[in-house]
Amino acid sequence: MMKLVLAAGLLALSAAAFAQQSVSFVEPANGATVSSPFKVKFAVAGMDVKPAGDMTANTGHHHLLINAAAIKAGEVIPMDDKHIHFGKGQTETELTLPPGNYTLTMQFANGLHQAYGPGMNKEIKVTVK
Numbered sequence: 001m002m003k004l005v006l007a008a009g010l011l012a013l014s015a016a017a018f019a020q021q022s023v024s025f026v027e028p029a030n031g032a033t034v035s036s037p038f039k040v041k042f043a044v045a046g047m048d049v050k051p052a053g054d055m056t057a058n059t060g061h062h063h064l065l066i067n068a069a070a071i072k073a074g075e076v077i078p079m080d081d082k083h084i085h086f087g088k089g090q091t092e093t094e095l096t097l098p099p100g101n102y103t104l105t106m107q108f109a110n111g112l113h114q115a116y117g118p119g120m121n122k123e124i125k126v127t128v129k
Contacts, residue, residue: 021046023062023108023122026092030124037096038128040064042086042106047120052087055111060120062086063113064093065105073117077109085113097128 026041028034042062050059065071068082077083086093108120115121 021058021116021120023106023120025104025106025122025124028124028126031126032124033127033129036098036128037094038126039092040095040104041092043091044108044120047108049089049091050111051089052085052113053111060108060110060116061089062091063107063109063115064095065107066097067103068105070105070118070121070123071107071109071115073115075115077107077113077115079113087113099128102126102128 022045024043024045026043027039042064044060044062046058048056048059049061050056052061063071063077063086064084065077066082066084071077077085079085084093103123103125105121105123107115109115
């Protein structure tokens with residue numbers, strides 16, 4: 001009985017730790033109007049930022065998706081004009097976009113660029129004037 005209680009407790013702790021993993025934009029704020037170029041800063045909680053290729057558990061790196069759908073868990077994030085990789089472990093960038101409305105999605109992924117899925121992405125909308 002004690003082993004069952006201990007196992008249930010460990011499972012609850014693991015689930016709680018996973019639930020605290022998230023990403024967020026430090027800047028710009030959701031709904032912001034910005035002038036190009038503008039600074040984009042990323043944050044992650046419950047995981048560590050490591051460069052691409054590092055497959056240490058609970059680590060990864062940021063990707064910025066511009067007007068592109070979030071990536072499902074386990075899928076490799078493409079590399080093109082709409083999917084910007086920060087494989088050196090960068091946590092901020094200067095982004096240059098023409099005037100218009102944009103959806104920016106931050107997607108955290110492992111060392112092989114495989115997305116962690118919906119729990120590790122964040123979407124904001126910005127207007128570039």
